[in-house]
Amino acid sequence: EVKLLESGGGLVQPGGSMRLSCAASGFTFTDFYMNWIRQPAGKAPEWLGFIRNKANGYTTEYNPSVKGRFTISRDNTQNMLYLQMNTLRAEDTATYYCARGDWEAIDYWGQGVMVTVSS
């Protein structure tokens, strides 16, 4: 069974940093692209970026809306995905999801973790 479990969310002050983690299990982690997607309360999801699979060199793509502030990485020995978020703003407040997949299908999402940016 595919499982994705996010952690690391909470309250952070504007300008601060936070790192989210996503523990993956139930599939061969290195075979898959992994995504971060966020969703502000009551709004549509927003794709933040992905990190490619082993066959594609684990390279990354980002949404311009977060490029330069957010960094996606993975630890393939631990089946972990990370999102490093810097210079956080109030508009970054959202539920953050990790999700498996690429252009063919983003098929499994985690349950999400809340991030609140507020003083």
Add this chain to the structure above:
Amino acid sequence: DIQMTQSPASLSASLEEIVTITCQASQDIGNWLAWYQQKPGKSPQLLIYGATSLADGVPSRFSGSRSGTQYSLKISRLQVEDIGIYYCLQAYSAPYTFGAGTKLELK
């Protein structure tokens, strides 16, 4: 960025009714279109990928179609468990973009 214009924003329908939701892409995205259902407090669940392929475990009353740059999700006979918010997602080119969502309610 590719814009996905989703309609309607909200929809009220009766049990067993046929429901159709559409997404219009601002440019050609081929078949790289997925549909998701989201229930309150839950993460989105994949229904359709590749514009027309049914995801594993999804009831056959859900179907997807494409006409040019317009994509449709059809529920052939609405059931109580189909209530929620539906989103389309284009994965043709980064940044991937979602439609604004359709809130489906029971009449």
